[in-house]
Amino acid sequence: MPTPGLDGYTPAWLEPEHEDLAELARVFFTKQVVPHAARLEAQGHPDREHYRQAGELGLLGLSVPEEFGGGGGDFTHEAVMLTEQTLSGEGSLGLAVHSGIVTGYIATYGTEEQKRRWLPGLCDGTLVGAIAMTEPGGGSDLQAIRTRAIKDGAEYAVTGSKTFITNGGLADLVILAAKTDPAQGASGISLIVCELADDAPGFRRGRLLDKIGLHANDTAELFFDDFRVPAANLLGAEGGGFFQMMQQLPQERLVIGVGAVAVMQRAVELATAYAKERTAFGKPLLGHQNTRMVLAECATRTRVSRIFLDDCIERHRRGELDVATAAMAKYWLTDGQCEVVDRCLQVFGGYGYTTEYPIARMYADARVQKIYGGTNEIMKELIARVL
Numbered sequence: 125m126p127t128p129g130l131d132g133y134t135p136a137w138l139e140p141e142h143e144d145l146a147e148l149a150r151v152f153f154t155k156q157v158v159p160h161a162a163r164l165e166a167q168g169h170p171d172r173e174h175y176r177q178a179g180e181l182g183l184l185g186l187s188v189p190e191e192f193g194g195g196g197g198d199f200t201h202e203a204v205m206l207t208e209q210t211l212s213g214e215g216s217l218g219l220a221v222h223s224g225i226v227t228g229y230i231a232t233y234g235t236e237e238q239k240r241r242w243l244p245g246l247c248d249g250t251l252v253g254a255i256a257m258t259e260p261g262g263g264s265d266l267q268a269i270r271t272r273a274i275k276d277g278a279e280y281a282v283t284g285s286k287t288f289i290t291n292g293g294l295a296d297l298v299i300l301a302a303k304t305d306p307a308q309g310a311s312g313i314s315l316i317v318c319e320l321a322d323d324a325p326g327f328r329r330g331r332l333l334d335k336i337g338l339h340a341n342d343t344a345e346l347f348f349d350d351f352r353v354p355a356a357n358l359l360g361a362e363g364g365g366f367f368q369m370m371q372q373l374p375q376e377r378l379v380i381g382v383g384a385v386a387v388m389q390r391a392v393e394l395a396t397a398y399a400k401e402r403t404a405f406g407k408p409l410l411g412h413q414n415t416r417m418v419l420a421e422c423a424t425r426t427r428v429s430r431i432f433l434d435d436c437i438e439r440h441r442r443g444e445l446d447v448a449t450a451a452m453a454k455y456w457l458t459d460g461q462c463e464v465v466d467r468c469l470q471v472f473g474g475y476g477y478t479t480e481y482p483i484a485r486m487y488a489d490a491r492v493q494k495i496y497g498g499t500n501e502i503m504k505e506l507i508a509r510v511l
Contacts, residue, residue: 153212169342170216179249193244210386216340218291224379226253233360254295256286273302293342313365326351337488374450384461388426395468455503458493
């Protein structure tokens with residue numbers, strides 16, 4: 125990514141504009157958001173003001189066309205911003221979903237009117253976006269969703285529930301996966317954009333989920349009971365939702381991979397710095413062969429992961445990232461993230477288990493990476509289908 129790690133590696137696609145973006149993002153996250161980390165973790169959700177500040181700086185919707193309020197870039201710009209967020213240690217703002225996923229759905233499948241209606245607000249931070257696929261009864265099996273959206277004149281009547289929804293506590297705009305024709309299986313799934321307000325009839329936000337990690341990000345339950353949505357909010361064609369999600373999931377999995385590699389880089393850097401300062405048996409930890417071997421192995425895993433990730437980013441930029449390769453990236457990079465963070469935490473000894481050190485929070489935050497976006501077990505099934 126744009127900030128060279130200990131190995132000095134930078135991606136082949138890196139341009140001066142990416143470096144400028146990285147600097148802008150780095151300053152924003154470290155100066156404007158990270159100082160509030162303890163308060164944000166305690167309240168369990170980010171500040172809306174931080175979304176607006178990010179929007180004012182042009183850090184939201186980087187791949188959205190300029191005519192709709194975005195940055196006019198591509199996925200490489202999103203990757204740079206998300207990398208800098210991770211390297212800074214900022215974990216409250218759900219930008220991976222808001223900018224990395226939601227804006228892409230609307231830009232790709234929205235009508236001209238829908239794009240002009242929703243994208244500017246997502247890009248300036250006045251709207252917070254989420255996508256709602258997962259339900260209490262199932263996650264990776266999207267064909268089994270039970271939420272219904274039944275056409276009633278000029279509206280859809282939505283009934284059902286969603287859970288584990290990133291940004292769900294603050295979201296003003298949710299792309300909802302629902303069955304518009306329950307008899308048609310996957311062909312009966314549609315995507316509908318729901319404009320949410322806490323006083324909207326038929327809609328209720330559930331609790332913010334108490335998670336192992338990612339404490340400052342709002343992950344919520346959403347409940348719909350005859351919630352009325354204009355039929356004009358249908359995204360794309362009715363019955364096309366499953367196909368749309370399959371088209372967009374490779375980018376979602378690539379977004380997860382970007383975060384995984386950035387965490388690996390940060391973990392190695394933190395552990396190496398600590399090993400140079402901490403002494404044991406009369407010399408720095410880095411002077412002990414076992415510590416050097418562990419860090420060498422973690423640094424190697426990180427560099428190989430970054431090169432694989434950059435290849436996937438370049439493929440995606442060309443429109444050539446296939447489902448199986450995206451699945452490989454999601455599973456292998458998040459497995460690597462958990463392994464590298466675990467081994468780096470060990471370098472810290474007992475201090476690594478205390479939350480005053482970032483490595484402990486990174487350890488707790490990492491575990492979900494192997495679950496959301498499709499479990500790593502499902503990723504292996506997708507890979508196996510092309511063998």
